[in-house]
Amino acid sequence: MRALISVSDKTGIVEFAKELEALGIQILSTGGTYKKLKEEGIKAVEVSEVTGFPECLDGRVKTLHPAIHAGLLAMRGKEEHMKQLEELHIEPIDFVIVNLYPFKATILKEGVTREEAVENIDIGGPTMLRSAAKNYQDVAVVTDPSDYEKVLSELKADGKVSLDTKFCLMQKVFMHTSNYDTMIADYLKKERKDTSLPKTLTLTYEKVQDMRYGENPHQKAAFYREIGKKKGSIVDALQLNGKELSFNNINDTNGALELLKEFSEPTVVACKHGNPCGVGSADTIDAAWDKTYQADKVSIFGGIVVVNRTVTAYMANEMSKIFLEVIVAPGFEAEALEILKGKKNVRVLQLADIEAAQDENAYDLKKVNGGLIVQTIDSKLLEEAEIKVVTDRKPTDKEMEDLLFAMKVVKFVKSNGIALAKDKQSIGIGPGQVNRIWAAKQSIEHSRELISEDASHGAVLASDAFFPFDDCVEAAHEGGITAIIQPGGSIRDEDSIKKCNEYGIAMVFTGMRHFKH
Structure with a gap:
């Protein structure tokens, strides 16, 4: 059996490759991965030895060759396929361990150029992944280092990877490449300053956390974040105290924060079930808190409070007298934080750049049965x-x-x-x-x-x-x-x-x- 390994994320790859080699699996590799494996004493074979063709164009062409893709796509149970491989002197490839050029990490760097971003668009990697995944019955394809252990355990126990696991790995491939291509398309759209609503809409998000339940206990839920730096967004908040945020906490806090961003002067917003229940602005943040609390002492109970200045000890002491779900601010006086930590369940979040507004072309999405309605956010107050x-x-x-x-x-x-x-x-x-x-x-x-x-x-x-x-x-x-x-x-x-x-x-x-x- 043969395994082709070419990874940008080298987490655990040396240990995995050594285990594969110990099981008698031949390792094929390319570029930096090949160099790393050789340095670690693994008897890897360079892909160019298999293809009979050297890497070229600054490494842009390495695995795009019939000796690789025929070895991936040949259906082992189809006699004609195997006969063709034999005639062409091509050996099957049974495992593909590939993750892609770091496009996301590249575009998130400060000052990245378009040329640098484009150069980090992987071509050979997605092609190998798709070829291997299409032939999932015969090829185990791994994109996620967290799957190394499962593959190894099955190989050691049964001498093969189960069909169910290979089918699961196939699904992961297409989710991985879909996410990768969507990031590229989104980057190019922004680079062109294209603000239109596209003919087809594909979005990609990364999971932040699973949740105990959704809006109600019988609903499943998870929290996802957009890819990129989202200043002033709850996804970037640092939790300093309290229980894990719930679905409703996040939804209500987001609405409160968007209202808070309308104000530049010291302001406090209290929110309950998606509606503001108290808002106050003043010359000092203490006075703003007093106004907000006095606006509705009843509804604020169990509510969300967001603040656009540092929370003072006075405010923390007053807040601690009532039950609040979430408190968000750009900072907390040391004494204030100690007071709030005395309430073990209140979720205290620190959010830098709390005043930062969303891009006015950001999407506002609403799911309807059978579809999605999309609009840009309501970014203006008035002209x-x-x-x-x-x-x-x-x-x-x-x-x-x-x-x-x-x-x-x-x-x-x-x-x-x-x-x-x-x-x-x-x-x-x-x-x-x-x-x-x-x-x-x-x-x-x-x-x-x-x-x-x-x-x-x-x-x-x-x-x-x-x-x-x-x-x-x-x-x-x-x-x-x-x-x-x-x-x-x-x-x-x-x-x-x-x-x-x-x-x-x-x-x-x-x-x-x-x-x-």
């Missing part, structure tokens, strides 16, 4: 040039500050969504209602229940989409709202404008909707 005051009364500077604050909040509230704000603090949120008036009434009711009976008086209101009727203005007036921000665009806009003028409410149109379904 300043499109902001239009449509009422007789213009908002004051203070109201305008709060209107923009509220718009940032409502952008991340499930539709139909309404958010109230005052003094850069969310004071009432109406999420996910089937009509907008219910969302508006709910946000006002929440402000009265959670803060005070007159909390909404002098506040502003933001809506993620236009008002279909003037009933939301009526509700705003009854709640003491003084200014409204919404996209506009309804055929009944004039009704809402007239009602605002009647009550002296300032209203601003942005021209940009933020549905979040």
